[in-house]
Amino acid sequence: MRYAMAVDTKKCVGCSDCVVACQTENKVPVGYCRDWIVEVTDGTYPQLEMEIRSERCNHCENAPCVRCCPTGASHFAEGGIVLVTPNQCIGCGACIASCPYDARFPHPDGHVDKCTFCIHRIKNGLKPACAAVCPTKCIYFGDLDDPNSEVSVILKKRKSKTLIPEAGTVPHLYFLI
Amino acid sequence: MREEIIVSGRMNPMVDPHLQIWHWQIPLYLFLGGLAAGILFFAALFYINGKEKDNPAAVKLAPFLTPILLIFGLIALFFDLRHKAFFWQLYTNIKLQSPMSWGAWTLMVITPVSFIWCALHIKELLPKWDWKYDWLKALETFFNRYKKALAWVMLIYSVILGIYTGILLSAFNARPLWNTSILGPLFLASGMSAGAAAILILSRSKEEKRRFAIIDLIIIGIELFLIVHMFMGFLASTQVQIEAARLFLGGPYTMSFWIFVVIIGMIVPAVLEILELRKFHVPAVVAAILVLFGSVMLRFIIVYAGQASRWLY
């Protein structure tokens, strides 16, 4: 099983509903967030092109954060989901320094926090909160090893990219372009 | 033109400067570790090759600094931890791929070794010293018998410690400035040079001073060579590493790096040491203090600048 997510940059309007849904679902402390919106504008007026991305931890297959963690607090859970065990984390920051996407942050309680792909929801057959709440339905989620999963189907149909694949991280967060 | 904005706040140093995750604690820890590694390396080296009589400060005096340096280093590391109550997790796990884990375990070996080394020499420092308890005396005889083996452990672990201070950073491919294998040897050399400087300050013997001035001079030469190599490597590499090198070649860290680290920390002390060897009267202490200063600055600047360098996407 390899969980992955695909975000449709052509459908995303950048409303930030996913950000708020995540903060609510995961009780993210005020002022912090596990996912965020990036707007990219290319070109000179009036020839402009825009891309909107809902970004989060890429749940990298070759995750530098897991490699650099001295205690094993950062680890791979089922389906390749990268998780942090708070009671094993010493808050050294090695994983934060090692993530090329700056997807992690120090939780005010001391341990490190980040996106979990809402593992507690997917275990119950639900979608991650961000995917469930998206008003344009632009977030697809599922198992890459299952050819009939939502994410496998859309990735077969559409062109996609990952962020800085040249960093060697093998991201599991795809962007449909 | 391309403009990229983060619309909803992300906890990221580009948005929130306080998220620069490592502050003064880590560079200080790296400096103290490197300095201790340098001192212990020379102590072990000159003991093993039987030159301890000629190098009293290196073998017997300077090592007394190292337990203190290492303990302060560990305290600095402890200050860096945000989840301090779980500190012990470092020592219930061995993660071979994590340099932080390597460092924690290396310190676990070399700190006791440095204490033992000092204990074996304390009678020369304080002639009236008495171990009081018999079992302490027995321990002393035991370690004295295996002193050579101890010196070898110290030699090997001091090199691991010295090189680890650089590898800790170079293992992070997310920060292109750190992601160069030159950083390991560079920090090792810088630690050795700092160690030689500390010995130079403590030494009372003309001969020994001269020897360490020459050693320091050679190491400074190696450091300059490594720095030039580092920039050559960056500039011949990908865009992200070219951008990383630009932090030091016109970017915000240009002045601090070239003035504090290269000129004040390497070139000036090298010139002073050459003058001294040519029998001009310059106090050797000045050169040594500058070397120590440069060694601190190197750590601080590389740790801070590294966190400002990133992949572009």
Ligand code: SF4
């Ligand atoms: S995006 Fe960052 S935090 Fe997430 S798995 Fe990759 S390296 Fe780790």
Ligand code: SF4
């Ligand atoms: S901060 Fe926590 S999760 Fe991150 S590397 Fe350190 S111990 Fe591991």
